[in-house]
Amino acid sequence: MGCDSLLDVNVLALYDIHGNVDALEAVLAAAPEPDLVLVGGDAVPGPFAVATLDRLAQLPTRWIRGNGERETAAALAGPAPDPEDLAAVTARLSAEELGATRARPLGELPLTTEVDGVLYFHATPADDAEILTRISPDERYAEALSGVTHGLVVAGHTHQQHDRMVGGTRFINAGSVGLPYEGDGVARWLWVADGVPERRATPYDAAAAGARMKEVWPDVMSIDAALVSPVPAAEITELFEQRARQGR
Incomplete structure (x- = not known):
């Protein structure tokens, strides 16, 4: 899952695939051929975890850890999850599908990586689950990026693309390949050529x-909201921002 340090490369940044191998295949067919595929976290959990990881294994990848990878690895140990806790239930399902040999290393992935002077992370540099939305205040962005000196950083986690200046740092959310909360079901991704980003769909x-x-996965609400009967993007943004204010 690693790759030596690279400069002057074309990077295909794929975030939040969540086991949606159909969306992954669509993006790979549409994208130019990259020098590096940056897997930005939350490739799992999802309904087709093995198929997703098998497809990514065919590519020149570098991985960072999302909360999904951490939770999937952690699900290998401990008691059976509360059936009402869908995050725990789905993490356990993907862990069981992948098996310990493939699931455990996911929890050991790095939080951040740098390619061509661009810093990549899943949510924020120090936290794979912190929420920064399109409408989060500047102060929260500045706190999350405290100490970052890169001119460009790339994240995901909220499943919505956006582009924000924070002091001298440009913060781009690559969006979600597999569960985009954009109101249209269209897969989102980021193309970064020689350090220059372009949001794509x-x-x-x-x-x-x-x-x-939905035939094999219990989190039908998320699938419906993203893909089947997409919820307007602004509604999801407001929901996530409320969770951020509540510290969840």
Whole structure:
């Protein structure tokens, strides 16, 4: 899952795939050929974890850890999850599908990586689950990026693309490949050529992909909201911002 340090490369940044291998294939078919695929966290949990990791294994990847990878690895140990805790239930399902040999290393991935002077992380540099939304105040961005000297940083986690200046740092959310909360089901990703970012989107049959996922996956609410009957993006942004204010 590693790669030597690279300069002057074309990076395909894929965040929040969440086991949606149909969306992953659509993006890979649409994207130019990259020098490096940056897997930005939360490739799992998801309904087709093995298929997703197998497909990514065919590519020149560098990985960082999302909360999904951490939770999937942690699910290998401990008691059975509370059936009402969908995050725990889905982490356990992916851990069981992958098996210990593949799931455990996911929890050991780094929080951040640097390519071509760009700093990549899942949510914030020090926390794989902190929420920064399109409408979060400047002060919260500045606190989360305290100590960062890079001119460009790339994140995901909220499943919504956006672009924000924080002092001298440009913060780009790459969006979600597999569960985009954009109101249209279209897969989102980021192309970074020689350190210059371009947000991109790939339409595909998201409703059909969502229906296939729902056949095997318990978190039907997230799948519906992202893919089958997409909820307006602003509603999701407000919901996540409320969770951020409440510290969840």
